[in-house]
Amino acid sequence: MPELSLAEKLEILADGAKYDVSCASSGSSRRNKGGIGNAAQCGICHSWTADGRCVSLLKILLTNACIYDCAYCVNRRSNDTRRVLLTPAEVAELTIGFYRRNAIEGLFLSTGVVKDPDHTMELLIEATSILREEHRFNGYIHVKVVPGADLLLVDRLGRLADRVSVNMELPSRESLQLLAPDKSREAIVAPMKRVGELIVQTKEERKVSRKIPPFAPAGQSTQLIIGASGESDLQIVSLAAGLYGRLSMKRVYYSAFIPVNTDTRLPSVVGTPPLVREHRLYQADWLMRYYGFAAGELLDEEHPNLDLSLDPKAGWALRNLHLFPVEVNRAPLELLLRVPGIGVRSAQRIVGARRGGHLSLDDLALLGVVMKRARYFVTARGRFGADMTPDAAGLQARLTERTTPRPRWSQPSLFDGANAIDIRSTITGEL
Ligand code: SF4
Structure with missing residues (x-):
């Protein structure tokens, strides 16, 4: 097979990253100390495509190759698809190139698991440190943590990135076992806990000395896939409340399940993905974070699911x-x-x-x-x-509200007009 150009690799890897929704970038303030780029406190992901994915970050995978075989994932091992791997230097080169052309303000870097979690994390760390140290790039960087990696690698990544995230993906241990049998709940929660601890600890230390480098100053986030497994909204909202309360999670993102694989373990989705449910979950999440609602007030055993017709x-x-x-x-x-x-x-x-x-x-x-x-x-x-x-x-x-789901699911192009605002952004309004 002929060697791919960097542009061709980019096309494949940007496409492979499109299902990860956890890429909002607000909440970080990294001062420019003579290099290039600034991360802005008030949020640099202010452009949205019709399907709601932010495009002011270069959103790519380091690789779409993966040793795991998660049922819902387009990049899973058993899919017959062309596999591509960027070198850390190529990730940096692409980021700086787009940045200089004003196409992006930062980087969202995710990945499949290549060889093993530690090796993959080392590649992510290398890409991030080339950007920070060689290119002196001060722009926003959000990097995925690979579950199962050594926690010392998590510590190193958090010192370089503005935000890190470990995707929880499935709301229960049972669903994880069924749909992502190569991952364990423990391997996902351990780095989350570590990140939460280091965020708190570093904030305290920096009150004493500003020389201590920040640790993931924009916090950590995670993503839950909605509708690939049978959990109720009560289970999902309670889980999110626990993540906010116990693990200092900055944001939980909800991603309506999109069937990209044929797999008997997955539900059949007729028509559009469950976007209205996703929207209601974002509203419930908003109410917990800003309006003082507890999960148990919004839902209970008698009403385990949110009413789709009513906020x-x-x-x-x-x-x-x-x-x-x-x-x-x-x-x-x-x-x-x-x-x-x-x-x-x-x-x-x-x-x-x-x-x-x-x-x-x-x-x-x-x-x-x-x-x-x-x-x-x-x-x-x-x-x-x-x-x-x-x-x-x-x-x-x-x-009762008429809530119109997004009309189609498509990958935002880095070159889209990007002015449309979708259902997800509407949750920032007054409820
Ligand atoms: S580990 Fe990530 S990239 Fe690999 S199959 Fe699972 S979801 Fe896909």
């Missing part, structure tokens, strides 16, 4: 109608945050504005409250916002 905050409100309406001039911030249509910013604005006098219903809209939703749940100066108090069924009908 999870509205779902919670409908199950707790006895708490409403809330008087906006008196309610504490925590309760305001639970009102459908009142987001974090508008709740804070209400608390600030009411110090200057009692708020009216008209004031609420000016403060950013989505009155179309909130009016059924609030009073202001004792006045109710809606013309009637519908019962739970009537409210459900009024709050």
